[in-house]
Amino acid sequence: MTALTPTDTLLLDRLAAIVEDRVPSTHRECLSAWTVSAVKRWLMTFDTRSFAPLDGHFLNDREFVHSFLNMVEKNFGHLTLNGAGAKKIVAEALVIVIDDIMREKWVEFRRSASLPTYISLLFELLFLMDPPTGFAAGTRALQWEHVLGRLSFEAGSDTPFPVRLYRVSPAAYPEVGSQPAAFREALMRLCVRNPEAPGVLSMIRALFIPFMRDLAVDTGESQIHPQALFLREAFMTFGSANELAENLNQNWIDEARDQAGDMEGYELSDESIAILNDWARQLSEALTTRTQADHSVQVLAETLDVLGLAIAEVPAAPEMITWLRGTRSMLQEYASEYRRNAA
């Protein structure tokens, strides 16, 4: 444990004096309680003086997240309080604030139109300071549909909350792991039911390959992988499943054309076809790295069958169709092999 210097003790004592609700009994409690009260003050006023006496870190023009992290690093980064690192303590304090909002303790604030913006800022801080805590809190928040229903898809012109959450989450932490996988699954579950909401289709497209890679996580159970079931549900069960598949594939093609810089009115360029092939390769690799041989592959094969049929309706994507048909065959072979082994 790092010994506190007199300066550290003086600062923590100053913070303890600011906490309004109660008198903290330990330094850890002090940092946590001050963080909760300061963040809540800031959410009510949007004034960075809420972080006094450390408000000097919130320099003009600098982004809030950067200033907040500077404040934590400079003043507490070296501290371990009652067995926990300062960043962990601050991250847990942010979760307390988020939970209070979600649990209706802050009814007034929940009615605020700015809520999604500021909640996603808190999540950005969480993801940067303590990613496991961020993923766990994010997954939980996505399951609070009674709150998020208003926050996300019914908010009119604002960015849906799940999309905001996705955008502040780390790109690869870690590439495959149970916490990020659960987070991605929660995102997909909400979003495939609302594909028309702004930004959702693009997010599903961007999330699709990491999501498929998650299938490589061995659940340790000889049952159908829950995400494979989910894909079947998304693309085969819903009434608009074919439409979703078609829109998703069109989004893939549009994105490839954007990335290639294709001209309007021209067919897919060689570069955009190369981009589509690259994505196809990544998706194929994600699926072939699976360690399990269970019913999941059969379910996936069925799902991709639907997906492939949908793509076949798009004449401009021959490479994609070829790839998908290949992947479908591969999965069907896996399924046959599984059935043989099971017999």
Next chain:
Amino acid sequence: MFSFLGLRVPTLEEFWDMCWENQCLLMNLASQIDVGVVSDALRRDFLDKLKALASSPATGSDLWSFLRSLPNLAGPEITPDREIRVIRVAPMRALLEHLTLTNEKGEPDIQRTEDAKGALRELSKLRYPDHRDPDRGPALEALRRQERSVRAKLRPRNLQLQPTLSLPVAMQDAVVAPAVLTKDSIALKMREASTETVFLAPLVEACDLPARLSAARTEEFGGQRIRDMLGLDHLGHVWNASLTVLGFIAFALDTSVYRAYRPTVFDETSLGRFMGRYGARNGTRGAYGRTADLSAILTPNASLVGAREFVTENKTFSNFPVRLTVGYLGILHPDSKAYDDVNSGADASDTAFLDAIRCGRDRSEILGKIGNATA
């Protein structure tokens, strides 16, 4: 410290010694007193507020807290005879977070805006490959592709979009699109009622700035030159190692409604890269301020003078919805040096900057200029 009515009072000497950011402030203050940008009343106010402190600021963040007690918008007023076309540079993410792109009819295009945000997210999460990596080609190509994607979302192939104001001819190749701001934006400091100040850069035909905004489109680090030229030292350091992607907004400021001022050292400006020196040392002063060109600090014999700048009240966007033009610049070099109050002490770049703005004066001359009642 000396004693005043039994209390210990910080002296200018002690203030100078505490940290290099304090020295930067005092050097700029002396220069601005020289050319009359800082009035004698403002100088006295600074000294009075300093005496009221229990101790001198010891870090950049302490200094920032102290400066909040001093008046902003106290420099000479700029009185142009017509509206000024201006830009404000910010992270592209902050711009898209608060603006909505519009279609050919000027209506909000929410789906396209969200798609642009999504493409930007994928771009900022990419890593710029190490220049020593022999296999950096695919990573570089992925970056270029994703930048093209962001640009395409701003200016789709199938839309004929017009900017919301007449831009300088030299900006004809800049990637710009019309947008609308419908509500307060704290991140962009576009708020209805605030005591904060806003720094803006005028788009002057004769200045290099418009051409640079165009050139960003073809540069590997499209945001770098503009960021350096405008002295935006707070951009370029992020905690999550994401790429910093810059953009700008352009609009016309009606100076019959909004007042513009030459910036002073008290205008909530950079603690480490503000330059108050522009204007002959003992002669006339320019109407606008000049930014410090960050790329010139460590370059021998290079001029530090960047672009024109001024400061205005933060009620620029008080009548929502506001129509703006948003532009894409590009990424910053991942090793871009930025002032950061987490780092204690002055590095080589900080020291070189201090040497450049001290105007050949030593400490006693600078403190004498501030401490004595001179105009």
